[in-house]
Amino acid sequence: MATLELTINEDVLAGPVARKRQLGPLFWAAIVWMILVFAVAALANVLPLPNPTDMDMLERRAPASALHWLGTDGLGRDELARLIFGARISLVVGLCAPVIGITIGGALGMLAGYFRGRFEHFVVGSMDVLLAFPPLILALAVTAYLGQSILNLTCILGVLGIPAFMRVARAATLTLARREFVIAAQALGATHARILLRELLPNVFLPLLAFFLLGVAVTIVVEGALSFLGLGVPPPISSWGSMIGEGRESLEIAPRLAFLPAITMFLTVLSFNLVGDTLRALTDPRQGAL
């Protein structure tokens, strides 16, 4: 399969490469934005916000005011409150789905990379089948059957992430399993479970974590796309994607209704990508490869 092929150069494990990477201001800006979005989403119930689903037909598409800081949407609902409550959906789905992926995919990948043989063939083969479906198509089809709910959405997006996490974990395990400390542990008579959990897991975990952040970014985008099509979280719950979808209807009158959630989503996805990419570069198991 030509999809997501990770080439593993098995002979590059030379000595540690001195690599001092400065974490630039962009990295910290991304961290600050992530913390801000997290904090606001977590405190949404405590903050003095209007109810995000309260409609006010007299105040439709009202401009920003003291009462509605970012104005109101096409049904007179407070735009800021909807943005903040939408952040909850994006973050809950965006974080929980990759947790499913990292747990199952990470475990499968480590087992496949460590035990090799038939089991590895089977795992890689089944992942190829999962990868044979364009992800959005599979997500659409399954949510169509299962029904739209946050739980279903999280589960299906989580399953879709398994192959990618499996590949990262397997690639990292393949190279690590031949390192001296693993061979030493084997020589000392350590059990497979001990080697996997105590020797390999701590080393595989960091690259997986970096990939996790990239997974969050992708999941937020896919959730947004599904909600945008009206096939994600059911209304009247607000989600950035559904807000952009609703804002599209009034692009000529009030473009801000589409652009505000769009910018918020872009900044959030960009932050996760930026932090994830920086961490990935720092924790790449192929040390010479950078």
Add this chain to the structure above:
Amino acid sequence: MLGFIARRLLYLVPVLIAVSLLTFLIASLLPGDLAYVILGDQATPDKVAALRHDMGLDQPIWLRYIGWLGHVLEGDFGRSFRTGQTVLQAVSERLPVSLELMFLAEIMGLAIGVPLAIACAVRAGSAFDRLMTGSAFAMLSVPAFLSAILLIYLFAVELHWLPATGYVPFDEDAIANLRFFVLPALTLALAEWPGIMRVLRSDMIATLQEDYIALAKAKGLTSSRILFVHALKPSSLTLITITGINIGRLIGGAVIVETIFALPGIGRLLVSAISTRDLIILQGVVLVVAGGFVLMNFIVDMLYAVLDPRIRHGHA
């Protein structure tokens, strides 16, 4: 080479079988009885039982799968119970639209990505290079439906240059057809060029340090000829790989873009099948798309092997 193709073809069989099984299971195991959906308001227990018997829904699932697979292998993907159209008719009507969209998008993506990659590689590390690499990274965070909204706002709402939605068949009015395709294809291309540019740029930087480039310079060839002919040639493999990897995202993106721009392609068919709960069409379209995707990946793998003999001899 023949042995290599045979091995890959053999590997394709279990993947395709598993894909069909998964498609069938998604449609069969999940809640929502087809008979109830078809009968709708008129569902009485008797009618449902009769219809289930007629459609063979009361048989064990593995029998139904084998029966369904048999029909599929004969080219019979089933028939929509809403429109009466067969899946094959519906798909073949709409496939050209999606293919045109994806083709134009890939062309535009290459047209933006390749020159930028070359320009950046020539001046690697310069301000221009850093700016474009940064923009490419930022663009990776812009989902298709975001850039679609932006393009519609800019070119349709504000400037009135291009239509926001609609479609005219190519053989009716080629110009109008292309005008309708500009924004959708550009939307997808905006998601494509960063990947193309990033990979090709690092490829090019390595290539430009090769001896034969120095030789070409010494021979006095023009720099455009060196860049576009001599330096680009070894990167053809990379371009094919990226194009192959892009296909999956293009198909997903096409679903969104076709819905936004009201293009009657496969993606629209899928979304409308979902909203009308037309399960037969849905199952058929998912199978056709996934099968096509597997075959495309196979073809890309083959092209790859043709271009790089190391792969077919297993030294990859």
